[in-house]
Amino acid sequence: MDENKNEKLERYSTLRVVLRRMKRNKGGIAGLIVVLIYFVIAVIGLWIVPYHPDEPDFESALMPPNPKHPFGTDLFGRDVLSRVIAGARTSFTISIFAVALAVFIGLVIGTIAGYVGGWVDEVLMRFLDIFMAFPEILLAIAIVAILGPGKINIVIAIAVFSFPSFARITRASVISVKSNDYVEAAKAIGESDMSIMLRYILPNALSPVVVQATLRMGTAILTISSLGFLGLGVKAPEAEWGTELAMARSYLESAPWLSIFPGIAIVLVVLGFNFLGDALNDALNPRLKDR
Amino acid sequence: MRSFIIKRLLLLIPIFFGVSVLCFLILYFIPGVPAKIIAGEGATKEDIENIRVVFGLDKPLYVQYLRFLRGIFTGELRSIKSGESILKEIAPRYVGTIQLAFSSIIISSTLGILLGVLAAVYKNSWIDNLAMAFALIGASTPVFWLGLLLILVFAVYLKVLPSGGREGFKSIILPALTLGLPSSAIVARLTRASMLDALSQDYIRTALAYGIPKRKVIFKYALKNALIPVVTVIGLQFGFLLSGAVLTESVFGWPGVGRYIVDAVFSRDYVVIEVGILITAMTFVLVNTSVDLLYAVLDPRLRKG
Numbered sequence: 001m002d003e004n005k006n007e008k009l010e011r012y013s014t015l016r017v018v019l020r021r022m023k024r025n026k027g028g029i030a031g032l033i034v035v036l037i038y039f040v041i042a043v044i045g046l047w048i049v050p051y052h053p054d055e056p057d058f059e060s061a062l063m064p065p066n067p068k069h070p071f072g073t074d075l076f077g078r079d080v081l082s083r084v085i086a087g088a089r090t091s092f093t094i095s096i097f098a099v100a101l102a103v104f105i106g107l108v109i110g111t112i113a114g115y116v117g118g119w120v121d122e123v124l125m126r127f128l129d130i131f132m133a134f135p136e137i138l139l140a141i142a143i144v145a146i147l148g149p150g151k152i153n154i155v156i157a158i159a160v161f162s163f164p165s166f167a168r169i170t171r172a173s174v175i176s177v178k179s180n181d182y183v184e185a186a187k188a189i190g191e192s193d194m195s196i197m198l199r200y201i202l203p204n205a206l207s208p209v210v211v212q213a214t215l216r217m218g219t220a221i222l223t224i225s226s227l228g229f230l231g232l233g234v235k236a237p238e239a240e241w242g243t244e245l246a247m248a249r250s251y252l253e254s255a256p257w258l259s260i261f262p263g264i265a266i267v268l269v270v271l272g273f274n275f276l277g278d279a280l281n282d283a284l285n286p287r288l289k290d291r
Numbered sequence: 292m293r294s295f296i297i298k299r300l301l302l303l304i305p306i307f308f309g310v311s312v313l314c315f316l317i318l319y320f321i322p323g324v325p326a327k328i329i330a331g332e333g334a335t336k337e338d339i340e341n342i343r344v345v346f347g348l349d350k351p352l353y354v355q356y357l358r359f360l361r362g363i364f365t366g367e368l369r370s371i372k373s374g375e376s377i378l379k380e381i382a383p384r385y386v387g388t389i390q391l392a393f394s395s396i397i398i399s400s401t402l403g404i405l406l407g408v409l410a411a412v413y414k415n416s417w418i419d420n421l422a423m424a425f426a427l428i429g430a431s432t433p434v435f436w437l438g439l440l441l442i443l444v445f446a447v448y449l450k451v452l453p454s455g456g457r458e459g460f461k462s463i464i465l466p467a468l469t470l471g472l473p474s475s476a477i478v479a480r481l482t483r484a485s486m487l488d489a490l491s492q493d494y495i496r497t498a499l500a501y502g503i504p505k506r507k508v509i510f511k512y513a514l515k516n517a518l519i520p521v522v523t524v525i526g527l528q529f530g531f532l533l534s535g536a537v538l539t540e541s542v543f544g545w546p547g548v549g550r551y552i553v554d555a556v557f558s559r560d561y562v563v564i565e566v567g568i569l570i571t572a573m574t575f576v577l578v579n580t581s582v583d584l585l586y587a588v589l590d591p592r593l594r595k596g
Contacts, residue, residue: 130309134572135534138552142314142568145556222433226538229435230553245436249542252439252454253447263436270431 021283028279034272041085042092051079053086054237062255072257075247080258084265086239091269094151094234095220098158099213105159106166107202107209113167114174114205115197121171128164136161136219137226144232151234154227158220169212173205180204207284211277218273225266241266292587299583306576314569315356363566372560380563381548381570387457388547391470391539392532394463398471399478400525404518406475407482411490411517412509422479429476434535438469438542455544466543470535474528481524482517489517519589526582530575 022028041048051057051069057077065072071080113124131139140157147153177183178201186196227233228242236243241262248258334342343349350358362368366378373380410422445465446454453462489495490513498508537549544550548567555563 126305126309129306130313133306133310133576134568135530135537135575137534137537138549138568138571141537141552141556142564145559145561145564218431222431225433226435229433229538230541232553232556242433242435245433245439249439252443256443256447259436259439259443263433263439266436267428267432271427274427274431 018280018283022279025279025282027275028283031272031275031277031279034268035276038088038269038272039092042088045085045089049079049082049085051082053078053082053239062251064255065257071261072255074244074255074258075251080244080261083239083244084241084261087241087244087262087265088269090151090234090238090240091221091224091266094154094224095158095217098155098220099162099216101155101159102162102216103166103209103213105163106168107170109163109167110170111174111197111202111205114171115178115193115201117175124167125171128167131161131164134161137223140223140227141230141232144227149227149232149235154224154233157227158223162216162220165216166209166212169208170205173208174201177201177205211281211284214273214277214280218270218277221266221270221273225262295587296584299580303576303580307573310572310576311360311569312356314565314572315359319352319355359565363569368562368566370555370560370563372555372558372563377563377566381551381567384546384548384551385570387545388533388536388540388549391463391466391536391545391547392529394467395471395474395532395535396525396528398467399474399528402471403475403478403525404482404521406479407521408486408509408514408517410479410483411486414487419483423483426476426480426483429473430480432473433538434469434473435538435542437472438465438539441465441469442542455542457546462543466539466545469542470532470539473535474531477528477531478521478525482521485517485520486513489513492516519586522589523582523586526578526585529578529582533571533575 022032046053055078057073059077060069060073061075061077063069063073063077069079069081071084073079074083109124109128113121134142139161140154143157143160144153147156183196183200186200191199224233224240225242225245228240228244229246231243231246233243234240244262245259248255248262251258348355359368363378366376368377369375370377370380406422406425410419413419442454442465445452452465454465456462490509492513495508495513498512499505533549536547537553539545540547540550541553548571552564552567552571555561555567
């Protein structure tokens, strides 16, 4: 009972230390706010859109920004603002699942490689080398080419090229945690390997993984839009920023607004994740702080 | 040193093997069975069986893999769509992609190093802030969107540069900028960090104390040492550039390997996808290995490791 309480107290104070360090970082706060705003928009977006994002209205096709349509309308007369808002949901859903899947695979492989070591480690690391030999977008294209476009397949594509970085980071972190006295102590009192990995090593090896996951959210959003731009993204008529920009390519002269707003939406949220990731890195790993 | 080089080169063998097997396998399991795709719609069962025999798809997996490998080098592998030898089709496009990548590297390294050095020398000034803001935005901008914006400004409004195609020097400027600018952002960030590190060393203080002009100290002493990690990152950017090239080529209609692969995805030309991705991945691996070796040559501390 008492031990339990202590543990809670300890966690609480670690969180507080991290929050206090985060507060001092203006970029980190700005990033956090941007990410939170996008997240809220992604969740409640479909209730706040001024127009239905998917329904065509050919009478108001290709209208430049005006009071009724602040971001203008597209080829089918759909409101660009509504499509940009709806796109947030698409990007967030896919990237959250993709990063979660990548973290899970990476944690499993990284923990086993780091904890077991020896030839198991060697084999797993060479296996990762093969995946890292592919430029990321190419691997994603190959996977979407096999599985076909669609949300779930994009999640898989992003997870496949992201998990090696998580596995490597986890492995390095596990190796450094492994040599701590409390791990030796757990071994001495006869804890099983599984329990040592899950209860003693993983929780203490997580902070670099959290940082990487934040940064990877940005990469995932960039990849989703890149696939969309290449025509390998989500299926029409679902709104997705990259797909919107692919359509805009043909109307650069007559309707330049189509190519502006979805792009700004991407840059802002990716910037947010990058700022947040950098700030988390400084807060969680103070020793590695920027020289 | 020699053992390091040999070890690094030997490592290429398992990687090449793994990459080629993976390329071969992932597309072997393509849904819709390749023979059916080749035969097209409305093909009879016999047609499909014939194609399986002609293309060797009825052979055991390892025989197909070996045929695939041999086919790449002999140029026997043909595109399903055009019937041409893939080697023949891919060669000029490979040149196109490499041209694009090199032009971008020139842009990204000159601009990146320049901004990074300025930011470090004038640390915490407006120059530093501006350079780092540029670096952050550059690293968060999708390559293809930057391409669209550049077309909008230089081709649509100013009408000074072409928006696509491949005719003469002018047509490579926008694609190279599109690919080079985001990568220069990364180079700038690293140059700044590396330069700050170098400037805080004792030998710099000593040199300044001797009365050597500041400009000379910065460029001759600090920059020379600061550039070692930067060279590595520029090399590693090559992979980023190969990825970005796929998108840039699509924006500008630049005839390169990336666009060749994307087109093949739409026509389900699975042999072209396999070979295209394999060649790009191998280029990436070879460049990374050369960068590692170059790094060892530049930084003597690493040679023993």
